[in-house]
Amino acid sequence: xxxxxxxxxxxxxxxxxxxxxxxxxxxxxxxxxxxxxxxxxxxxxxxxxxxxxxxxxxxxxxxxxxxxxxxxxxxxxxxxxxxxxxxxxxxxxxxxxxxxxxxxxxxxxxxxxxxxxxxxxxxxxxxxxx
Amino acid sequence: xxxxxxxxxxxxxxxxxxxxxxxxxxxxxxxxxxxxxxxxxxxxxxxxxxxxxxxxxxxxxxxxxxxxxxxxxxxxxxxxxxxxxxxxxxxxxxxxxxxxxxxxxxxxxxxxxxxxxxxxxxxxxxxxxxxxxxxxxxxxxxxxxxxxxxxxxxxxxxxxxxxxxxxxxxxxxxxxxxxxxxxxxxxxxxxxxxxxxxxxxxxxxxxxxxxxxxxxxxxxxxxxxxxxxxxxxxxxxxxxxxxxxxxxxxxxxxxxxxxxxxxxxxxxxxxxxxxxxxxxxxxxxxxxxxxxxxxxxxxxxxxxxxxxxxxxxxxxxxxxxxxxxxxxxxxxxxxxxxxxxxxxxxxxxxxxxxxxxxxxxxxxxxxxxxxxxxxxxxxxxxxxxxxxxxxxxxxxxxxxxxxxxxxxxxxxxxxxxxxxxxxxxxxxxxxxxxxxxxxxxxxxxxxxxxxxxxxxxxxxxxxxxxxxxxxxxxxxxxxxxxxxxxxxxxxxxxxxxxxxxxxxxxxxxxxxxxxxxxxxxxxxxxxxxxxxxxxxxxxxxxxxxxxxxxxxxxxxxxxxxxxxxxxxxxxxxxxxxxxxxxxxxxxxxxxxxxxxxxxxxxxxxxxxxxxxxxxxxxxxxxxxxxxxxxxxxxxxxxxxxxxxxxxxxxxxxxxxxxxxxxxxxxxxxxxxxxxxxxxxxxxxxxxxxxxxxxxxxxxxxxxxxxxxxxxxxxxxxxxxxxxxxxxxxxxxxxxxxxxxxxxxxxxxxxxxxxxxxxxxxxxxxxxxxxxxxxxxxxxxxxxxx
Numbered sequence: 001x002x003x004x005x006x007x008x009x010x011x012x013x014x015x016x017x018x019x020x021x022x023x024x025x026x027x028x029x030x031x032x033x034x035x036x037x038x039x040x041x042x043x044x045x046x047x048x049x050x051x052x053x054x055x056x057x058x059x060x061x062x063x064x065x066x067x068x069x070x071x072x073x074x075x076x077x078x079x080x081x082x083x084x085x086x087x088x089x090x091x092x093x094x095x096x097x098x099x100x101x102x103x104x105x106x107x108x109x110x111x112x113x114x115x116x117x118x119x120x121x122x123x124x125x126x127x128x129x130x
Numbered sequence: 131x132x133x134x135x136x137x138x139x140x141x142x143x144x145x146x147x148x149x150x151x152x153x154x155x156x157x158x159x160x161x162x163x164x165x166x167x168x169x170x171x172x173x174x175x176x177x178x179x180x181x182x183x184x185x186x187x188x189x190x191x192x193x194x195x196x197x198x199x200x201x202x203x204x205x206x207x208x209x210x211x212x213x214x215x216x217x218x219x220x221x222x223x224x225x226x227x228x229x230x231x232x233x234x235x236x237x238x239x240x241x242x243x244x245x246x247x248x249x250x251x252x253x254x255x256x257x258x259x260x261x262x263x264x265x266x267x268x269x270x271x272x273x274x275x276x277x278x279x280x281x282x283x284x285x286x287x288x289x290x291x292x293x294x295x296x297x298x299x300x301x302x303x304x305x306x307x308x309x310x311x312x313x314x315x316x317x318x319x320x321x322x323x324x325x326x327x328x329x330x331x332x333x334x335x336x337x338x339x340x341x342x343x344x345x346x347x348x349x350x351x352x353x354x355x356x357x358x359x360x361x362x363x364x365x366x367x368x369x370x371x372x373x374x375x376x377x378x379x380x381x382x383x384x385x386x387x388x389x390x391x392x393x394x395x396x397x398x399x400x401x402x403x404x405x406x407x408x409x410x411x412x413x414x415x416x417x418x419x420x421x422x423x424x425x426x427x428x429x430x431x432x433x434x435x436x437x438x439x440x441x442x443x444x445x446x447x448x449x450x451x452x453x454x455x456x457x458x459x460x461x462x463x464x465x466x467x468x469x470x471x472x473x474x475x476x477x478x479x480x481x482x483x484x485x486x487x488x489x490x491x492x493x494x495x496x497x498x499x500x501x502x503x504x505x506x507x508x509x510x511x512x513x514x515x516x517x518x519x520x521x522x523x524x525x526x527x528x529x530x531x532x533x534x535x536x537x538x539x540x541x542x543x544x545x546x547x548x549x550x551x552x553x554x555x556x557x558x559x560x561x562x563x564x565x566x567x568x569x570x571x572x573x574x575x576x577x578x579x580x581x582x583x584x585x586x587x588x589x590x591x592x593x594x595x596x597x598x599x600x601x602x603x604x605x606x607x608x609x610x611x612x613x614x615x616x617x618x619x620x621x622x623x624x625x626x627x628x629x630x631x632x633x634x635x636x637x638x639x640x641x642x643x644x645x646x647x648x649x650x651x652x653x654x655x656x657x658x659x660x661x662x663x664x665x666x667x668x669x670x671x672x673x674x675x676x677x678x679x680x681x682x683x684x685x686x687x688x689x690x691x692x693x694x695x696x697x698x699x700x701x702x703x704x705x706x707x708x709x710x711x712x713x714x715x716x717x718x719x720x721x722x723x724x725x726x727x728x729x730x731x732x733x734x735x736x737x738x739x740x741x742x743x744x745x746x747x748x749x750x751x752x753x754x755x756x757x758x759x760x761x762x763x764x765x766x767x768x769x770x771x772x773x774x775x776x777x778x779x780x781x782x783x784x785x786x787x788x789x790x791x792x793x794x795x796x797x798x799x800x801x802x803x804x805x806x807x808x809x810x811x812x813x814x815x816x817x818x819x820x821x822x823x824x825x826x827x828x829x830x831x832x833x834x835x836x837x838x839x840x841x842x843x844x845x846x847x848x849x850x851x852x853x854x855x856x857x858x859x860x861x862x863x864x865x866x867x868x869x870x871x872x873x874x875x876x877x878x879x880x881x882x883x884x885x886x887x888x889x890x891x892x893x894x895x896x897x898x899x900x901x902x903x904x905x906x907x908x909x910x911x912x913x914x915x
Contacts, residue, residue, distance in 0.1 A: 061873070062856060065853060065857055065869045066856055074856060075856075
């Protein structure tokens with residue numbers, strides 16, 4: 001049962017990947033004004049699927065190596081460090097994410113401070129707001 | 131005894147033969163005989179023991195000579211019953227008539243006669259036989275000797291054949307007779323198949339022995355096979371003496387042992403060393419005899435030249451460029467030198483230029499250091515060895531002798547240590563040799579003819595005697611000056627070439643110059659040292675090259691510098707051991723080179739040899755350094771093995787990462803080819819590659835593999851660093867290696883690390899990695915968890 005479920009899950013995942021890969025390939029083919037065969041798409045999809053499997057295992061290993069239970073951006077960066085383009089891209093994204101996180105944190109702090117100030121000076125706030 | 135009763139007397143048989151033989155043709159008889167013999171053989175049951183014996187005899191005779199004897203005999207015995215009337219049975223007559231019958235009769239007579247002679251019981255048993263046999267034998271024997279048989283022989287061809295066969299048999303039996311006699315004792319023990327009448331048989335056999343002609347018959351049947359075979363084999367047997375094939379290794383070891391026993395190198399013992407070396411190395415020296423003769427014969431300064439040249443060329447064996455120069459020089463020089471050249475050329479072909487380059491590099495370094503008495507060796511380790519070398523260099527002869535035993539002793543040492551020693555020695559020698567080599571090369575280039583090998587040009591100048599030497603001297607001076615200055619800058623090749631030639635002459639020069647050092651204007655102090663080093667290096671190099679051919683040019687250079695004849699002896703001594711040492715050492719070294727797993731760069735071989743020599747020179751220093759080198763080397767090897775097999779042995783790799791670095795650094799300046807840093811020694815890499823390739827692998831594959839290995843290890847280190855950083859650590863640990871192995875798919879969900887460890891690592895490392903509760907109840911706490 002479990003195996004079947006896993007297999008079913010696998011199939012679904014594979015299908016999803018296949019669909020996505022096909023979509024992207026068609027997009028690129030249209031840009032290059034070339035056609036792409038289905039076998040190619042299938043091969044790319046299969047490769048992508050297996051690479052995902054490898055990534056997952058590596059990420060898990062990296063997380064465990066760092067004695068963590070959660071896969072973080074650092075693990076992902078480790079995985080992608082060899083491919084320079086991907087590594088740079090991930091680096092940018094991670095930085096953006098970091099900024100976003102910081103902003104979010106700042107916002108939270110501000111809101112928290114505002115709340116405190118509000119609580120502290122509800123009369124003033126009320127007076128101000130009014 | 132039916133047969134006995136039925137037997138007819140021999141005379142009767144003969145008569146029948148005479149009567150019946152004529153009308154019949156021999157061909158038919160033979161065929162009939164064959165048939166009859168077959169028939170006769172088919173009646174074993176009726177035979178009596180005596181008859182059986184006779185049957186055997188007949189068969190044997192028949193087989194051996196293919197004579198008609200057996201059938202007639204058989205007929206006689208078996209046919210006794212069938213032959214009651216001799217005339218009534220034509221076949222019998224035929225048998226009797228034919229040679230077989232005659233022979234049978236003879237044999238029977240002989241046997242019977244023997245029986246009669248031996249004793250009555252035998253005779254009684256075969257009454258008919260003895261009677262008939264005696265008579266027949268007598269007749270036949272008489273016939274043989276007499277005219278009757280001779281007549282018969284005339285008439286019947288087969289008889290002659292039979293006679294010949296008989297004669298042959300007799301001769302053959304003669305061999306066997308003795309054997310038979312020996313076996314007589316065994317006869318009674320042996321039981322006859324047909325039903326033993328041991329007494330009869332024994333008597334028969336014994337009687338047979340007594341009888342002259344019949345011996346063979348019965349004896350043969352009884353024992354002929356064995357005896358004849360034995361006799362035949364005895365003649366054919368060739369005892370193959372198990373010879374030991376003397377391998378070069380064995381010889382080298384033996385030589386080493388002899389050398390070890392040889393007295394320690396001392397100045398005073400130079401002569402002794404020389405003799406020892408001569409005695410021990412005579413076999414090895416290919417051309418030493420010539421060289422020594424050359425040294426002995428010339429009494430003039432030319433001799434010095436020769437010696438120097440020979441000495442130097444020996445050292446330079448490895449230098450290709452110089453070889454040409456030297457060869458040119460030699461040809462220009464006297465005839466003797468030419469001979470040496472031949473040797474040199476041969477040696478040059480064998481040697482690797484790389485080694486020369488290495489040596490040159492080392493020489494450069496050493497030259498500088500020598501001046502400072504501190505080797506600027508790229509390999510700091512060798513500095514220690516250099517100092518003792520310097521001391522030794524002061525007594526170049528000693529160095530010569532030392533170098534002689536060095537190669538032998540070296541072989542015994544570990545390869546690693548040898549390598550170290552060689553490097554050291556090479557450096558020390560290279561220093562002096564470098565100068566000489568440079569000088570020679572420059573001189574050669576300048577003059578285009580002779581290469582002057584002079585350790586200290588300054589000294590030489592002062593010593594220069596010949597007018598023709600003046601230009602050389604100038605060159606030498608220039609070279610010498612330059613050599614000192616340009617030590618580190620000089621090219622490897624020229625240095626190498628310079629080194630080798632001057633080595634030997636340097637040695638000679640040193641000896642000569644030692645008293646003349648005062649005269650030396652330039653680097654007087656360094657000269658002996660340099661020379662000594664050069665000498666040692668030259669010796670070491672000469673090991674590989676084996677002959678003094680190179681020495682010739684060196685001697686040439688030295689001649690202008692050294693006119694004194696005193697050096698002759700010294701040179702001789704120096705050159706001889708140098709020459710000798712290389713020769714015996716070269717095969718050993720060659721083997722060593724082949725066998726060794728060089729952890730260091732490709733040209734380690736020569737360096738190793740040098741190291742070996744150095745080691746001998748500086749046992750104490752060398753040992754210490756060797757030990758220091760040993761552990762990393764050992765670990766390196768382990769590392770290589772592990773890395774080759776598993777490609778990831780965390781602890782080993784981690785520990786050994788620093789191992790090859792220092793050695794590699796040392797090797798660099800020496801190497802002629804700058805391959806950068808060789809990650810792993812060529813021999814090891816190629817061997818592993820070949821193993822996995824399962825095909826022949828070209829040697830030019832190594833540089834590519836080297837690059838790949840470089841990149842691999844570089845990436846390996848980077849990954850490990852990243853993993854350590856990822857774990858927020860500053861030290862690479864085993865865990866990082868495990869992660870790496872996982873990334874490399876060596877370790878998977880189904881293949882844990884421990885299994886890999888157990889599978890690939892030797893027990894020592896395995897114990898390190900996997901805690902084991904030893905029998906001593908000592909659980910070595912592991913860093914692991």
